[in-house]
Amino acid sequence: MRQITLCLLFLLGTIVSSTAQQPKKLNSSEIYEAVQKLNVLGSVLYIAAHPDDENTRLISYMSNEVKARTAYLSLTRGDGGQNLIGPEIRELLGVIRTQELLAARRIDGGEQRFTRANDFGYSKHPDETLDIWNKDEVLSDVVWAIREFKPDIIINRFDHRTPGRTHGHHTASAMLSMEAFDLANDASKYPSQLQLTETWQPKRLFFNTSWWFYGSQENFEKADKSNMLNFDIGVYYPTKGMSNNEVASLASSQHLCQGFGRLTTRGTQEEYIEFLKGEPLDGSNDVFAGIDTSWNRIEGGQAIGNILNEVERNFSFINPAAHLPQLLEAYKLLQNVKNKHWKTIKTKELKTIIEACAGLYIEVSANDPHASPDSNVSLNIEALNRSNVNIKLVSYQLSTLNDGISKNMDMPENQRLNFEEGITIPKNIHYTTPYWLNKKSTLGMYHVEKKEWIGLPETPRAVFVDFNLNIEGTPITITKPVVYRYSRPDKGELYRPFEIIPPVSASITDKVFIFENDQQKDIEVTVKAGADAIEGYVQMAYPDDWNVYPQKQKIEIANKGDIQKVVFTVIPPKNQSEGLITPMVNYKGEFYTDELIEIDYTHIPYQTVLMPSVSKVVRLDIEKRGNNIGYIEGAGDVVPESLRQIGYNVTTIKPEQISSENLANFDAIVVGIRAYNIVDDMKFKQKFLLDYVKEGGNLIIQYNTSRGINTEDISPYELELSRDRVTDENAEVKILDPDHPILNFPNKITTKDFEGWVQERGLYFPDKWSEEFTPLLAMNDKGETSKEGSLLVAKYGKGNYIYTGLSFFREFPAGVSGAYRLFANLLSAGKEDTNKLKN
Ligand SMILES: [Zn+2]
Numbered sequence: 001m002r003q004i005t006l007c008l009l010f011l012l013g014t015i016v017s018s019t020a021q022q023p024k025k026l027n028s029s030e031i032y033e034a035v036q037k038l039n040v041l042g043s044v045l046y047i048a049a050h051p052d053d054e055n056t057r058l059i060s061y062m063s064n065e066v067k068a069r070t071a072y073l074s075l076t077r078g079d080g081g082q083n084l085i086g087p088e089i090r091e092l093l094g095v096i097r098t099q100e101l102l103a104a105r106r107i108d109g110g111e112q113r114f115t116r117a118n119d120f121g122y123s124k125h126p127d128e129t130l131d132i133w134n135k136d137e138v139l140s141d142v143v144w145a146i147r148e149f150k151p152d153i154i155i156n157r158f159d160h161r162t163p164g165r166t167h168g169h170h171t172a173s174a175m176l177s178m179e180a181f182d183l184a185n186d187a188s189k190y191p192s193q194l195q196l197t198e199t200w201q202p203k204r205l206f207f208n209t210s211w212w213f214y215g216s217q218e219n220f221e222k223a224d225k226s227n228m229l230n231f232d233i234g235v236y237y238p239t240k241g242m243s244n245n246e247v248a249s250l251a252s253s254q255h256l257c258q259g260f261g262r263l264t265t266r267g268t269q270e271e272y273i274e275f276l277k278g279e280p281l282d283g284s285n286d287v288f289a290g291i292d293t294s295w296n297r298i299e300g301g302q303a304i305g306n307i308l309n310e311v312e313r314n315f316s317f318i319n320p321a322a323h324l325p326q327l328l329e330a331y332k333l334l335q336n337v338k339n340k341h342w343k344t345i346k347t348k349e350l351k352t353i354i355e356a357c358a359g360l361y362i363e364v365s366a367n368d369p370h371a372s373p374d375s376n377v378s379l380n381i382e383a384l385n386r387s388n389v390n391i392k393l394v395s396y397q398l399s400t401l402n403d404g405i406s407k408n409m410d411m412p413e414n415q416r417l418n419f420e421e422g423i424t425i426p427k428n429i430h431y432t433t434p435y436w437l438n439k440k441s442t443l444g445m446y447h448v449e450k451k452e453w454i455g456l457p458e459t460p461r462a463v464f465v466d467f468n469l470n471i472e473g474t475p476i477t478i479t480k481p482v483v484y485r486y487s488r489p490d491k492g493e494l495y496r497p498f499e500i501i502p503p504v505s506a507s508i509t510d511k512v513f514i515f516e517n518d519q520q521k522d523i524e525v526t527v528k529a530g531a532d533a534i535e536g537y538v539q540m541a542y543p544d545d546w547n548v549y550p551q552k553q554k555i556e557i558a559n560k561g562d563i564q565k566v567v568f569t570v571i572p573p574k575n576q577s578e579g580l581i582t583p584m585v586n587y588k589g590e591f592y593t594d595e596l597i598e599i600d601y602t603h604i605p606y607q608t609v610l611m612p613s614v615s616k617v618v619r620l621d622i623e624k625r626g627n628n629i630g631y632i633e634g635a636g637d638v639v640p641e642s643l644r645q646i647g648y649n650v651t652t653i654k655p656e657q658i659s660s661e662n663l664a665n666f667d668a669i670v671v672g673i674r675a676y677n678i679v680d681d682m683k684f685k686q687k688f689l690l691d692y693v694k695e696g697g698n699l700i701i702q703y704n705t706s707r708g709i710n711t712e713d714i715s716p717y718e719l720e721l722s723r724d725r726v727t728d729e730n731a732e733v734k735i736l737d738p739d740h741p742i743l744n745f746p747n748k749i750t751t752k753d754f755e756g757w758v759q760e761r762g763l764y765f766p767d768k769w770s771e772e773f774t775p776l777l778a779m780n781d782k783g784e785t786s787k788e789g790s791l792l793v794a795k796y797g798k799g800n801y802i803y804t805g806l807s808f809f810r811e812f813p814a815g816v817s818g819a820y821r822l823f824a825n826l827l828s829a830g831k832e833d834t835n836k837l838k839n
Contacts, residue, residue: 022495023363023483026356028317029239033064034356035312038349039305040067041342042293045149045202046110047142047177048157049169050119051078051097052255055157055208056108056248057233058271063109065235065244068293069345071111073145074101075138075173076119084259085601091441092597092609094119095434096257099604102457103254108247112457113149115141116436116446121759122727123168124781130172132444140190142180145455147197150341153287154181155206155273159213174207181205181277196452203291204278208271227275229285234269245269256603298339304330320357321387327354328474354471355478359386362478364465365485368560370499370608372530374427379482381419383467385411392470393417399464400426425463425500432499433610435459440612462500496606503531504555505596506538506583508615512815514645515572515619523615525583527564528596529557536587540568543579546617547571555585576621578817580614616815622646623746625828626667626698632658634672634679634702642812643670646820648827655681658688668698668827673809676704676714683711690716694797698829703764703805716796719803722767724787726779729757734778734786742793742825743776745832749825753818762806765789772796793829800829
């Protein structure tokens with residue numbers, strides 16, 4: 001029974017992902033392709049670390065040319081990257097990238113899987129990666145994916161033999177795949193998985209090599225390829241009117257938040273895979289050599305194959321419904337097959353084909369895009385047979401009800417059946433929010449309560465309908481998730497997944513509030529109704545030494561979807577302190593503490609995500625000198641807003657406004673991250689900035705990448721940027737010159753100020769500088785030499801030139817107090833003898 005439930009869950013996951021926008025209806029060519037694929041019983045699992053690592057050319061080739069069941073196992077959801085299309089970062093970026101992978105798979109025909117590994121950001125070495133991930137848990141998830149998917153062939157994107165050459169996550173993905181290949185068939189390994197699935201031995205493991213791994217095209221041409229297979233991944237598919245590489249480009253262009261939109265390509269192109277282990281190659285160019293991938297592979301398969309191969313050979317593009325008698329016969333035979341794995345997969349494929357051949361249109365749409373538990377929803381059901389075969393709607397079963405609803409109605413050709421069903425959403429139903437975010441994650445791992453959900457791309461939909469049909473005497477159940485269908489005059493017909501959300505949610509716009517003194521701040525809370533007629537109150541959870549008033553505020557919201565705003569006054573303690581505040585909405589005696597986040601882009605289905613509604617409050621013990629800060633924008637950081645939060649008056653200076661007169665009145669000038677990489681004007685304006693320092697100014701330049709600096713004189717003295725970075729945010733920081741004014745005035749900086757940093761210490765540190773510079777700090781990642789270039793200070797004329805690769809731009813938005821205190825000192829450099837201007 002558990003097996004059946006599990007299969008059903010997997011099935012639902014896939015159905016939903018392909019119907020989340022507009023439900024897919026197959027045309028004749030697509031039905032034919034599906035029949036071709038139905039007749040192949042072979043599978044390929046492609047393994048890498050991130051969304052976009054996957055070689056869509058090869059995935060598409062395996063799926064569309066070889067016709068194998070093909071999946072991409074991405075160990076992470078890409079949470080650690082940057083977002084080029086919107087404000088979402090971290091977990092929310094992982095949600096977008098999960099959906100972009102699903103969008104890519106809808107195009108290249110693959111399936112998508114994950115592990116619980118959290119993409120914690122850049123990692124130099126797989127040893128570090130596997131330390132931060134829980135290696136055993138990620139390995140068990142790779143084993144689980146192999147046991148569940150049961151691939152004949154595994155293909156690694158990365159080389160397990162070259163640690164340190166690429167991102168640590170990449171090499172780790174290949175190393176784990178190598179290990180899992182040997183463990184998946186061992187019943188003594190991860191035995192609890194075997195309550196849900198069986199052991200499995202893949203046949204072969206390959207590495208998807210390319211010239212890149214050989215340093216140059218030339219080297220690769222010369223390399224020994226006797227242990228490799230190669231494929232022309234430029235094959236043309238007349239049924240699609242596209243070449244394989246075009247399909248692949250369209251698929252990888254779904255990774256829009258990573259800026260992967262690109263031109264399509266065509267024409268012959270070789271792709272190589274290197275044999276690593278398993279059953280030796282037989283000299284042919286067949287990945288499946290020695291594996292029977294026909295219906296003969298399974299007991300009882302031959303008779304099914306005879307029927308379905310005939311359908312394929314004589315396929316009628318004009319009237320696919322003509323094949324229904326054969327398809328139904330094959331369906332009946334398939335139900336008696338003992339091999340549960342292939343029976344489940346092929347039943348699902350065959351049902352899709354039968355549904356498409358009959359031109360069946362079955363849809364359940366709700367009158368609302370979302371509902372909360374214990375609320376009522378009305379469903380509109382449409383069922384239509386667009387063929388001349390005899391189909392009867394026997395009954396349908398709503399997942400929210402115990403009993404099916406009997407219909408026993410004929411479905412005459414092209415006569416629409418319409419039903420309305422009012423349902424009550426069960427009280428204990430799960431929300432549709434991404435399941436891996438239900439519990440707090442660690443830096444390296446997500447936690448998943450339901451073991452059977454591990455690896456699924458999405459949370460299985462809880463509201464769906466099983467339609468029990470009788471097609472020409474054969475009972476077949478077709479399952480449809482509930483969708484929300486609507487129209488917009490300027491967009492036409494639109495679809496959204498039907499979501500289950502809480503009755504109330506609350507949010508605070510800012511994630512960090514900095515209190516630079518003991519003055520109170522007003523903080524606004526937005527409460528959103530997920531149900532009608534919400535009455536309750538909201539109160540705030542806050543740290544012991546802080547205070548919030550009023551204690552409670554009343555909430556009354558008439559209509560679902562509306563919001564109410566309330567303001568709380570937050571009073572910080574006298575001394576340095578930090579903690580978290582959470583709005584808690586009490587409704588019908590229960591507290592709701594989540595925020596409902598909506599993600600809405602056109603290339604992926606609309607998403608709602610529930611995240612704990614938490615903001616950080618930080619009372620700084622900070623002294624400052626100077627008040628007027630000039631800020632020159634680079635690639636974009638929140639340094640200006642952060643400095644304003646601690647009371648500075650920050651003016652953004654446009655590159656064209658940089659002149660001696662304009663700079664003269666500022667107490668300090670801060671240059672945004674990567675300004676010398678991306679702002680062309682900097683090369684003409686550097687002279688004014690250095691003159692400003694000479695005349696007594698205080699210039700702070702944040703990190704630039706070592707390549708593509710657009711000026712020769714970024715510094716008045718010799719300074720060479722390198723690729724040195726310290727990615728461990730907890731790496732020990734040594735203070736090289738404890739008596740230096742920058743570390744003492746106006747705030748005494750100690751190693752304590754380097755506690756609680758996030759993501760990394762810093763990047764692109766200079767590794768060579770002239771003697772005028774004083775290095776102030778030393779730090780390094782595990783196993784590396786000490787890096788002393790993170791914070792360099794030099795006197796120039798009457799002023800101070802400061803270059804820093806420390807990641808202030810990451811620490812400020814995370815409310816890291818030590819970063820604020822150190823930066824206040826950088827801004828105060830040279831102002832030791834001015835009068836105390838402190839508030
Ligand atoms: Zn990657």
